[in-house]
Amino acid sequence: MDLTMCGLLIERAEELARLYAEYGNWNDVKDVWFDERRSNRSTRGSAQKIYRVLTARFKNAPGALPNPSILPSILDTCQTTRDKAQVLYLYLIADDSLVQYVVHEYVARMAEGSPESLDFSNETLRDLLGHLEYADGGSFDYADSTVDRWCEGFRSVMRDIGVLDGQRSVAGTPPSIGDIPLLVAMDYSYEDSDNGWLTAPRGLLYLFQPEDRWEEQFDRAAKTDAWEYLDVRGGLTLRPSGDPGSWATDGGTR
Structure with missing residues (x-):
């Protein structure tokens, strides 16, 4: 971090x-x-x-x-720089515990339907950071200038992945997801969860996709060679067509 x-x-x-x-x-x-x-x-x-x-x-x-x-x-x-950003963003979250904590907090705010749940102003970010407690009992305590710089860096990430529009904006909206970052996020959701991943697809949540968009994203994935719907015990489930991620080494998707 x-x-x-x-x-x-x-x-x-x-x-x-x-x-x-x-x-x-x-x-x-x-x-x-x-x-x-x-x-x-x-x-x-x-x-x-x-x-x-x-x-x-x-x-x-x-x-x-x-x-x-x-x-x-x-x-x-990837078709756009935003697509690349959405892929690289998942590596940032996996490595940086502070970014992961803040993203989790925003995901929770979205799930609760909180007004202005994607408000990335310094005030809101500072409030979230103020509730952070480390395992040793310590709290988040850094110089104001350092925190302000981190907040701007975090907003730059949100701009890169399409949550924020413009340099001055602090109010975000769920971004559209390109085909490639969608597949990476789907694989991440499937591999980094238990059998109940469809009820909380981590990759989609990290990309701030509200629940009413999940079915649309699942259907998009199933239209590629990488994912498919299967009838299991009388019910449909969504799974990778082969090994998760194999689409990336098999010449892409159609």
Whole structure:
């Protein structure tokens, strides 16, 4: 968790994923990354920080998310930068406990039907952070300038994934989801849950999809080669057509 590095840094993340897919180990990726930064006269401190934060997201990614080695092929099939952001956003949540906590709080607000549930103003974010308690009994306590910078970084993520529209907006709406991030979110929901995942699809919840949109998203997934409806004991259920995530290595979806 780094309070000054909450953003997705989409281009840098994609670059690191491509290097990992090419070289297959993080030591070689690190050498190439810093050689390129030096040739571009980037400051070593900045390059180190970006490398540390982004590689941690990939190294700590749960098995329910695509391995970084196949991530470039997934990002290549994304139709927009927003699609890429929605994919990379799931890696951020899995790695950053503070982002995960705040996203969980917003998901709960949406489920309760709270008015202005997607209000990302500094005041609302500060209120959520003020209720955070660490395992050792401590509370969230940082300088105001650091918290303000984190809040802006969090809002930048919300803009990237389509929840916020414009630099000044703080009131969000559930975003539309591209086909590729939908499949990644579906796989994540299925793999990172028990058999009751359809009643709380984590990937869709993290992308702020209200319950009245779930059926639509399930139907979209079932229209691809990656997912299918099955009649099990007289009732329909939705499952991956093959191994979860295999669509990413089988030439995409139709």
